[in-house]
Amino acid sequence: MTISSRAVVLILLVILIYGCSSVFSMMLFKKHVYVKNHILPNVEMKLHCASRDDNLGDHLVPYGQDWSWTFYVKPLSTLYWCNLEWVNPSTRGLMTASFHAYDAGHPLKDVNDCDNCVWWAFADGLYHQSRGDKPIKLKYEWVVHGN
Numbered sequence: 001m002t003i004s005s006r007a008v009v010l011i012l013l014v015i016l017i018y019g020c021s022s023v024f025s026m027m028l029f030k031k032h033v034y035v036k037n038h039i040l041p042n043v044e045m046k047l048h049c050a051s052r053d054d055n056l057g058d059h060l061v062p063y064g065q066d067w068s069w070t071f072y073v074k075p076l077s078t079l080y081w082c083n084l085e086w087v088n089p090s091t092r093g094l095m096t097a098s099f100h101a102y103d104a105g106h107p108l109k110d111v112n113d114c115d116n117c118v119w120w121a122f123a124d125g126l127y128h129q130s131r132g133d134k135p136i137k138l139k140y141e142w143v144v145h146g147n
Contacts, residue, residue: 029073033101035119036066039086045121049082049101056080071102078104084121088144095142097126 037045041063049056049069059067071078080101088095102117118136120127126140 032070033117034066034068037061045086047084051080073104094145097140
């Protein structure tokens with residue numbers, strides 16, 4: 001195969017990946033993201049997530065519950081980012097974190113190595129679990145505003 005033939009095959013493959021809407025390809029790239037509130041009892045967290053195409057809005061998540069969404073990945077372009085905040089009951093300080101919940105533009109990042117991507121909010125920071133059989137990892141510490 002010549003270089004130009006390889007280039008044509010590569011271009012056709014990229015078009016197929018981006019343009020194919022078959023059920024098979026949709027299932028292959030289907031993802032679920034969960035953001036769980038395990039901060040402190042009686043502490044509610046405010047979550048806002050969005051992508052370039054979808055604004056998922058503000059959500060108040062009570063302790064012990066989660067908020068989730070499902071989407072189909074466009075390889076190398078799907079990016080969901082979130083802002084999370086809560087008020088520390090002992091200091092009354094606002095605690096925040098901004099993070100990429102899923103980033104197909106960086107396929108080697110462990111936050112993308114999942115079909116069910118789980119983010120855990122604890123009092124000391126935001127943790128990620130890429131697969132159910134893997135341990136959770138601290139990814140972001142809270143930014144403290146006030147106090």
